[in-house]
Amino acid sequence: MRLSIRSLPTALLLATACTQALAAKLEDVAPYPKADSGFTRSVIRLPEQSQEDNYKVEILAGKTLEVDCNRQRLGGDLQEKNLEGWGYPFYRLDSVIGPMSTQMACPDSKGKFAFVPVVGDGYLLRYNSKLPIVIYAPKDIEVRYRVWSASASVGKAVAE
Template sequence: MKKNVFQVMMLLMIALVSSTTISKAQMVIDKIDLGIFPSPEKGYKKMVIEVPYSESDKNKKIEFSVGKWMEVDGCNTFNLSGTLEKKDLQGWGYDYYVFKTNGNVASAMMSCPDKEKRNLFVSAQPETVRYNGRMPIVIYVPEAYDVQFKIYTTDGDTYRAAEVRTKK
């Protein structure tokens, strides 16, 4: 009797897992054709961030940074100068980004001759955008540069800021 109950329970678990897997596998998400975005200008390349769609897209953000790997000293912080311009893809209602830089790097000027040099991704100010599993993030960057990104997730809780009242 116990053996039969166990077998039935196992079959039910397998059926439940299988039906969940099949329903997720059959879900079709339309992605945007990257061919609608312009070709990169001379000296630039097109970088694309594509993330999977999820039911919790609204609880996520993407932070991306444009930069390049450089050998730097072992103690200072470094920032790439440059501008990130958000542009409208005319006629489509989508956005893309163009990063322009003269290559200048600012750093703290601490002396640290005893520290070993390190290889560091030196980037410009990061940009934070909505997570959207249906839309790619297209960024045009100079050929010598790269794009890195992070995904931030929240539990969806919303909080209210405190009001400061002045005494009258």
């Protein structure tokens, strides 16, 4: 799609309306607080599944950093909070430390960029399509997610 100078105000108006509609939809579910200064509020809406107990959501918060052959990571815990008066959970990543890495020699490995995740407690969440997953994280942290599902086959342990 090609935008002309005349269509730019219309495109901006449409983008603003879409953003306001998404914010209103979040507020319809529950009055989640606005993000504090220096933080962003990320929202994940999950599709309905027939047996949601067979699914988990892994939160992948992190940054895209220049990396080498070493294993890189950031540190921080995702804290579950309670929306007062509603009982709905939301999550907060207050501080991120690092980056930390192994210390192997890496010849000629400059200039590669990769997503480096925050590692800690609280990143594997219950799957619930009825409520959004609301995460507050520092502005420089990107929030991604991955859905995990249980296998249909179940093994049986052997008594020894």
